[in-house]
Amino acid sequence: MDSYTIRVFGDPVLRKIAEDVKSIDGDLVSTCQRMLDAMYQAPGIGLAAPQVGISKRFFVYDYGNGPQVLINPVIQESDGEWEFEEGCLSVPGLSWNIIRPKTILITGYDLDGNDIAIEADELESRLYQHEMDHLDGKLLLEYLDNEQKLEAKKILRKRIMDEEQSPIAGLSGFSSDS
Numbered sequence: 001m002d003s004y005t006i007r008v009f010g011d012p013v014l015r016k017i018a019e020d021v022k023s024i025d026g027d028l029v030s031t032c033q034r035m036l037d038a039m040y041q042a043p044g045i046g047l048a049a050p051q052v053g054i055s056k057r058f059f060v061y062d063y064g065n066g067p068q069v070l071i072n073p074v075i076q077e078s079d080g081e082w083e084f085e086e087g088c089l090s091v092p093g094l095s096w097n098i099i100r101p102k103t104i105l106i107t108g109y110d111l112d113g114n115d116i117a118i119e120a121d122e123l124e125s126r127l128y129q130h131e132m133d134h135l136d137g138k139l140l141l142e143y144l145d146n147e148q149k150l151e152a153k154k155i156l157r158k159r160i161m162d163e164e165q166s167p168i169a170g171l172s173g174f175s176s177d178s
């Protein structure tokens with residue numbers, strides 16, 4: 001089975017608020033497997049369903065403890081502030097220093113339907129918050145100030161145009177400081 005292609009900025013599915021997962025079944029298990037393949041291939045440490053065109057509330061990740069899935073996640077508590085440079089597989093090649101809560105308590109379900117509750121700090125906490133944003137149709141660009149946003153959109157628009165003109169060249173050879 002082929003792994004998914006990761007959707008990038010400009011794809012409307014990335015702006016949609018995803019819907020709750022209604023049942024955990026074999027389809028969901030194989031979807032998660034394909035998402036994990038795409039995530040490792042990228043490579044990345046997290047991938048949310050909307051990033052492969054599925055507007056449902058779940059994401060896959062590997063924070064060094066092997067492949068994991070979190071279904072219908074909810075951030076129950078968050079505390080503190082932490083600034084860190086953050087990128088996104090759907091906004092490839094760009095990253096910004098972004099302030100987010102430092103610690104969170106996130107709950108959800110795993111693929112066996114078990115209740116999951118994770119207290120996370122710093123990078124792990126940021127990973128979950130980032131994936132949660134995808135489920136709410138939110139991209140990193142929304143955290144930028146107006147000047148940063150204009151600059152980023154200029155780069156991304158140019159890239160989409162270059163992509164359309166020479167699909168074979170794709171995004172390779174692109175320099176983010178041009």
Ligand code: ZN
Binds near residue numbers: 087088089090130134
């Ligand atoms: Zn992302």
